[in-house]
Amino acid sequence: MAxxxxxxxxxxxxxxxxxxxxxxxxxxxxxDCQKAGAVFATLPGADPIVDEKGATFHVVYRxxxxxxxxxxxxxxxHRLTDDTKTRRVVAxxxxxxxxxxxxxxxxxxxxxxxxxxxxxxPLDQRTMTRDAPPGAxxxxxxxNPKTHSFGFFAKLLMAWVAMGFRTPRIDxxxxxxxxx
Numbered sequence: 001m002a003x004x005x006x007x008x009x010x011x012x013x014x015x016x017x018x019x020x021x022x023x024x025x026x027x028x029x030x031x032d033c034q035k036a037g038a039v040f041a042t043l044p045g046a047d048p049i050v051d052e053k054g055a056t057f058h059v060v061y062r063x064x065x066x067x068x069x070x071x072x073x074x075x076x077x078h079r080l081t082d083d084t085k086t087r088r089v090v091a092x093x094x095x096x097x098x099x100x101x102x103x104x105x106x107x108x109x110x111x112x113x114x115x116x117x118x119x120x121x122p123l124d125q126r127t128m129t130r131d132a133p134p135g136a137x138x139x140x141x142x143x144n145p146k147t148h149s150f151g152f153f154a155k156l157l158m159a160w161v162a163m164g165f166r167t168p169r170i171d172x173x174x175x176x177x178x179x180x
Contacts, residue, residue: 004017005018007110009071009096010095014070014074014093015070016114017067020065022061023062023156024060024124025059025120025123025124026125026127027057027126027127028126029054029128029132032080032086034056034133036056036080040095045095047096049097049112049113053136057123058110059109059110059111059120060107061107062106062108063108068172075089075090076092076175077089077090077177078090078177086101088101096113098110105156105167126143127149
């Protein structure tokens with residue numbers, strides 16, 4: 001993948017720039033990603049982020065390698081519960097999900113739908129497959145662990161070491177998404 005890469009929402013008012021290679025690319029089948037995807041699917045004009053397997057494609061980047069270069073005023077957060085450290089951020093100009101932020105973490109999960117067709121980084125693994133919807137058929141093209149694997153955490157740890165154990169804050173998201 002060329003570096004840096006600019007990714008935008010559906011209408012182009014919000015743009016994110018990513019630099020370097022991602023930490024990894026995953027399809028998450030956790031119940032929280034499925035719940036959030038169902039909420040986002042109800043927003044006017046929103047494209048689905050959860051596929052027929054119940055998976056949401058995430059491209060995981062170090063926070064210090066992701067920047068909002070246009071349209072931060074359109075970004076709003078959505079949290080599944082009031083006390084969760086996890087927030088999902090949507091561009092309200094066109095209701096495009098942009099990223100998932102573990103606020104205490106050093107990484108950011110950009111939604112795979114931001115990449116143009118054929119440009120998305122290849123899938124490394126699926127995770128949290130224990131939460132797959134009944135009857136979901138998961139191909140054996142990549143590892144399909146029931147929870148987060150040791151390899152998943154090892155890649156996150158290696159990225160954190162490379163960052164000097166810093167945990168940058170994403171402070172340009174102002175306000176909450178009006179969605180239930």
